[in-house]
Amino acid sequence: MSDFRQLWDQLAPIGRDPDSGGYLRYAWEPAELACRDWFRAQADARDMPVEEDGNGNLVAWRGGGDGPAVLTGSHFDSVPHGGAYDGPLGIVSAFLALDRLPAEPRGRIGVAAFAEEEGARFGVPCLGSRLLAGVLDPERAAALTDRSGTTLAEALGRTPVGRTELLDRVSCFVELHVEQGRALDQPVGVGSAIWPHGRWRLDFAGEGNHAGTTRMADRRDPMLTYAYTVLAANKEARLRGAHATMGRVDVEPNATNAVPTLVRGWLDARAAEAGALQALVEAVHKRAVERAARDGTAVTLTEESVTPEVAFDSGLVGRLAEILAASVLPTGAGHDAGVLSAYVPTAMLFVRNPTGVSHSPAEYATDADCEAGIDALARVLGELA
Amino acid sequence: MSDFRQLWDQLAPIGRDPDSGGYLRYAWEPAELACRDWFRAQADARDMPVEEDGNGNLVAWRGGGDGPAVLTGSHFDSVPHGGAYDGPLGIVSAFLALDRLPAEPRGRIGVAAFAEEEGARFGVPCLGSRLLAGVLDPERAAALTDRSGTTLAEALGRTPVGRTELLDRVSCFVELHVEQGRALDQPVGVGSAIWPHGRWRLDFAGEGNHAGTTRMADRRDPMLTYAYTVLAANKEARLRGAHATMGRVDVEPNATNAVPTLVRGWLDARAAEAGALQALVEAVHKRAVERAARDGTAVTLTEESVTPEVAFDSGLVGRLAEILAASVLPTGAGHDAGVLSAYVPTAMLFVRNPTGVSHSPAEYATDADCEAGIDALARVLGELA
Structure with missing residues (x-):
C-alpha cells in the first residue's frame, strides 16, 4: 500500500454519510474536529509544533529559524455530501511531500488547515483565511450563525482575533487542490487565476x-x-x-x-x-x-x-510551471489561496480530476495522480524553502 | 367579551410562532397535545365523557341513550405557520353551539377532534378520520415517519386500531369550517362537495x-x-x-x-x-x-x-340549506368530512373568509361571522339531534 493510500484511508471514514457516500464535515462539528485531531497527530509524528491562529486555522511548522516560511495546505471542511478530495487532498499531500524532502530543509515550511473554506456552516466561504488576512471583521464574523442558531464565536470558543502577524512570517503560499472541471490532460497543473x-x-x-x-x-x-x-x-x-x-x-x-x-x-x-x-x-x-x-x-x-478576480503571483506561477514542466490554467472555484494571494505571493497546484465532478460523493482522482501531486509539491517546496 | 372571543383567546397562544404569527400545531407534538388538554377540560366542564378511538381521535359525548348520535367537530393540527381558524374554529364552535341548545337535547351529540387532518407531520392528510373509517391500513399508518424519523406508532403510543364501531353509533356528521376561497357573500354557507x-x-x-x-x-x-x-x-x-x-x-x-x-x-x-x-x-x-x-x-x-370527488349527502345538504336559508357551495379543500361522507351522511358549514387567505398567519374570519356560524351550528344540531 502506498504511503498516500495509507494516510488517505485514515481520513476516509471521518464524517462520511453511509447513505450518500458523501462527506458531512462542517467546521468545528465533530467530524471536522476529528480531522483536526488527525492533523495534530500527523504533526506530532513529524515533531512539528502546531499553532492555532485565534481564527480557527491550524499551522504545523517544520524547521527552525526566523526566516520567512513557505506555507502550504488546504482545508478539511466539506459542502454537504461533498467529495473526499476537495480540501483534504492538499493537507494529506503536504505532510507526505515533507516526508519526501531531505530531513534538513533549508528553510521553514508550514502546513495549514484553514477553517470553513466551503462556507457550508456559517455561509461565508474562506472564513478562516479571510479572518487571517484581515478582510473579514472579527466582530461581524463572531455573530454569524449556523442553521441551528449557534454563533461562530460559540463554535470557535472565542471571538476570532482577525489579522495577526502570522502572514508576515510567510514568504509564499502554495495550495495543492483537486482540479474540478475536466480542465487538465496531465496529472498536475499550475493554477494561474480564480474567476471573480x-x-x-x-x-x-x-x-x-x-x-x-x-x-x-x-x-x-x-x-x-x-x-x-x-x-x-x-x-x-x-x-x-x-x-x-x-x-x-x-x-x-x-x-x-x-x-x-x-x-x-x-x-x-x-x-x-x-x-x-x-x-x-x-x-x-x-x-x-x-x-x-x-x-x-x-x-x-x-x-x-x-x-474579485484573483491573478496568482505571476513570478511564482511561472517558476512552478518551469519546475514541473506543467501547464497553467485558471479556475472558477474559490480557494483560500485566492484570499491569501492579496497578502503573500501565492500559487496553486491542481491534481487531475478525470470526470470533472466535484462537491459530490463521485468526486475522484486516481491514486497515481495523487502521488504525482505529492511529488510535484515536494519538488516545489524543496525549491522554494 | 363574547363567549366566542373568550374561548377563542384560550386557544390562541398555543403553538403560535411569535415571529410569523402562524401556528405550528403538529399531531401529538406539545402544542397539539395542549389543544387536546383544552378539549378535555371543555368536555369536563360540560360533563361530557371523552372517548379516544384508538386512532388518536377524540370524541366528547353529550346526552345519554343508545340512539344514533349527531357528530360534529374538526381538528386542531395546522400546516406549518398556518392560520388560527382552519380546524379549531369547528371545535370551538361545536362546544359553544352545545351551550346554546336546551339543556336536555333529544338525542346524543358528539364533538370530535380528529388527528393529523393536514398531514403536516406524517404526510397523509385526514389520517385520523381515514383510520377511523377503515380506509387506511393501521399497520401501514403505524410505520409512517415524520421528518425526524419518529413513527406514527411511537407518536400515538400504540399501533392504531383502524375501523371501530364508533361510526356505527353516528347518524350524521356536520363539520363547521372556515371557508378558504372568497366563495361566500354571506356569513354562513353549506358545503355540497369536495373536488377530487x-x-x-x-x-x-x-x-x-x-x-x-x-x-x-x-x-x-x-x-x-x-x-x-x-x-x-x-x-x-x-x-x-x-x-x-x-x-x-x-x-x-x-x-x-x-x-x-x-x-x-x-x-x-x-x-x-x-x-x-x-x-x-x-x-x-x-x-x-x-x-x-x-x-x-x-x-x-x-x-x-x-x-376522489366527494358529494356530500344531498338530503342532508338540502335540509341544512333550508334550516339556515343559506347558499350551497363546493370546495377545493380536503376535510375529515370528505373521508367520513362515505360512511355516514355528512355535510359541512362554512364560515365566511373575507380575504380568501388560509393556510397562512393572515387567515381570518370576523367575530360576528364566527358567532353566526355557532348559531347556525346550534340550529342544525337542535334539528338533527
Whole structure:
C-alpha cells in the first residue's frame, strides 16, 4: 500500500454519510474536529509544533529559524455530501511531500488547515483565511450563525482575533487542490487565476395561501417567480459564457398544500472578469423583478459575498510551471489561496480530476495522480524553502 | 367579551410562532397535545365523557341513550405557520353551539377532534378520520415517519386500531369550517362537495457537481427540471380551470455552491372531477419528462395520496340549506368530512373568509361571522339531534 493510500484511508471514514457516500464535515462539528485531531497527530509524528491562529486555522511548522516560511495546505471542511478530495487532498499531500524532502530543509515550511473554506456552516466561504488576512471583521464574523442558531464565536470558543502577524512570517503560499472541471490532460497543473465569483440571496415574497381553495388568479405565489429566475439565471450564464447556479432554496412554510409565503433562493455566479459577473447578476435580477410584477410577488437581491478576480503571483506561477514542466490554467472555484494571494505571493497546484465532478460523493482522482501531486509539491517546496 | 372571543383567546397562544404569527400545531407534538388538554377540560366542564378511538381521535359525548348520535367537530393540527381558524374554529364552535341548545337535547351529540387532518407531520392528510373509517391500513399508518424519523406508532403510543364501531353509533356528521376561497357573500354557507384532489411527489435526479468549475454544458442540473415543472404545472392548471401548487421542495445537498444531486418537489392538484384531475397530473408529468431529457436528468412521479370527488349527502345538504336559508357551495379543500361522507351522511358549514387567505398567519374570519356560524351550528344540531 502506498504511503498516500495509507494516510488517505485514515481520513476516509471521518464524517462520511453511509447513505450518500458523501462527506458531512462542517467546521468545528465533530467530524471536522476529528480531522483536526488527525492533523495534530500527523504533526506530532513529524515533531512539528502546531499553532492555532485565534481564527480557527491550524499551522504545523517544520524547521527552525526566523526566516520567512513557505506555507502550504488546504482545508478539511466539506459542502454537504461533498467529495473526499476537495480540501483534504492538499493537507494529506503536504505532510507526505515533507516526508519526501531531505530531513534538513533549508528553510521553514508550514502546513495549514484553514477553517470553513466551503462556507457550508456559517455561509461565508474562506472564513478562516479571510479572518487571517484581515478582510473579514472579527466582530461581524463572531455573530454569524449556523442553521441551528449557534454563533461562530460559540463554535470557535472565542471571538476570532482577525489579522495577526502570522502572514508576515510567510514568504509564499502554495495550495495543492483537486482540479474540478475536466480542465487538465496531465496529472498536475499550475493554477494561474480564480474567476471573480460571489453569492447573492434572492428573497421572493408572496402571500401564503391554501393550495386547494385559492383561485389561481388570486394567488401571489413566490415559487413561480423563483422557478422563472432559476431558468433565467441558467440561460443568462450560457449566453454569456459564464457560470450561474441556484442550488439552494429555503421555502416557508414548505408544505405540500400551501402556497408559500416566502421562497429564498441563492445565486452562485462566476465569470471570467468582474464586469461580466456584474452584468450577469444584474441581468438575472432584472428578469426576476419583471417576473415578480407578473406574479404579484416581490423580489429583493442581497449580495452575501463577492470575491474579485484573483491573478496568482505571476513570478511564482511561472517558476512552478518551469519546475514541473506543467501547464497553467485558471479556475472558477474559490480557494483560500485566492484570499491569501492579496497578502503573500501565492500559487496553486491542481491534481487531475478525470470526470470533472466535484462537491459530490463521485468526486475522484486516481491514486497515481495523487502521488504525482505529492511529488510535484515536494519538488516545489524543496525549491522554494 | 363574547363567549366566542373568550374561548377563542384560550386557544390562541398555543403553538403560535411569535415571529410569523402562524401556528405550528403538529399531531401529538406539545402544542397539539395542549389543544387536546383544552378539549378535555371543555368536555369536563360540560360533563361530557371523552372517548379516544384508538386512532388518536377524540370524541366528547353529550346526552345519554343508545340512539344514533349527531357528530360534529374538526381538528386542531395546522400546516406549518398556518392560520388560527382552519380546524379549531369547528371545535370551538361545536362546544359553544352545545351551550346554546336546551339543556336536555333529544338525542346524543358528539364533538370530535380528529388527528393529523393536514398531514403536516406524517404526510397523509385526514389520517385520523381515514383510520377511523377503515380506509387506511393501521399497520401501514403505524410505520409512517415524520421528518425526524419518529413513527406514527411511537407518536400515538400504540399501533392504531383502524375501523371501530364508533361510526356505527353516528347518524350524521356536520363539520363547521372556515371557508378558504372568497366563495361566500354571506356569513354562513353549506358545503355540497369536495373536488377530487391529491398529492404527487416528483423526484428530479441529476448529477451533483461544483457550481464554480462545472461547465454549463457538462451539467445535469435537476433544479432546472424542477423549475420548469413548477411553471408548467401552473400553466396547465390555469388552462384547465383546475388548481396546481408546488409549495414544497427538498434539495440535496441544498448548498449554494453545488449543483444539486436531487430535487424533490410535491404537486398538489385539484380539479372539478376525477378525469380532469388525472389529465392535469399526466400533462404536468409529461412536460417534466420532456424537460428532463433536455437537462440530462431523470424524473419519477409517485402518487402519495388521492382523494376522489366527494358529494356530500344531498338530503342532508338540502335540509341544512333550508334550516339556515343559506347558499350551497363546493370546495377545493380536503376535510375529515370528505373521508367520513362515505360512511355516514355528512355535510359541512362554512364560515365566511373575507380575504380568501388560509393556510397562512393572515387567515381570518370576523367575530360576528364566527358567532353566526355557532348559531347556525346550534340550529342544525337542535334539528338533527
